[in-house]
């Protein structure tokens with residue numbers, strides 16, 4: 481029987497081999513041995529185990545510089561699937577992805593005005609319905625549906641699977657994981673929506689220092705620092721929507737005055753439109769940003785001025801964020817990203833004028849509206865297959 485140390489070592493070696501195959505296209509056993517420094521017999525035995533567990537498959541023969549042609553191995557991308565759901569105040573976005581993060585299914589569900597703000601019980605029911613719908617699109621596979629990741633708009637304790645406070649829904653202290661597992665026999669992972677977005681961009685770019693702004697009804701920030709999600713002591717780091725950009729102005733639901741999200745979110749856009757004399761429906765419709773973009777495009781001066789006002793406030797907050805974190809890249813997600821042509825040029829002008837010299841060239845990149853859902857799925861994937869790289 482192996483000692484504990486030997487089994488720990490074997491597990492670490494197995495992780496190394498699978499990580500390598502996950503990151504490279506195809507490799508032979510000899511190449512794995514050469515890259516990892518593990519001896520051929522160890523590699524063969526670990527590969528046999530990974531093939532038996534259906535994480536790895538033999539895919540053909542490679543070229544030989546003499547002697548027997550090597551058998552090529554690759555990570556089995558359809559070994560299993562995960563679901564990611566981005567929960568927003570006005571809509572839910574669900575994706576089903578395979579282990580290579582390829583999308584097999586995607587759906588957006590808009591919440592009707594009379595459904596808002598949704599309470600914890602109704603939201604649980606909606607999430608269960610969305611998970612069942614996505615599950616139907618899950619093809620047969622060795623590991624099946626391995627887990628579900630949920631991104632939530634507010635403060636989340638990811639270890640406990642608990643939403644501490646979702647301010648724009650009025651939900652407090654909700655045990656999301658327990659509520660869902662009451663209905664589903666699946667691992668459930670929960671995180672803040674902006675953290676999920678930051679994680680998605682990290683998986684896509686591998687940039688070790690990046691900022692993800694998620695601007696919908698409210699605004700949150702996800703931070704990747706040195707290749708890790710930065711969560712802070714209580715897991716609520718990145719609540720930059722509640723940093724003050726205009727002292728002694730509008731009272732925020734958090735109790736502070738002049739919070740960034742009061743001006744740089746859908747709520748901020750609604751207030752800017754109201755100041756321009758535009759009647760705004762309440763609660764805001766799920767397509768509020770695209771409606772406002774359409775009005776600006778048809779030449780409405782009031783809508784254009786509202787975007788201008790929002791863009792200046794977005795820029796001021798971004799200057800603060802850039803000066804604090806000095807990231808390599810900054811992304812804008814959430815519904816406001818749909819208005820990027822109307823807001824980012826002005827925000828960039830504010831950055832160029834007001835940020836510290838090293839941060840002045842930063843351009844903010846808008847991302848597709850499924851990014852948070854993909855990040856939530858990515859988090860579930862990393863935690864479902866604990867042999868995969870880039871865990872947190």
Ligand SMILES: [Zn+2]
Pocket residue numbers: 721722723732733734735736739
């Ligand atoms: Zn606030």
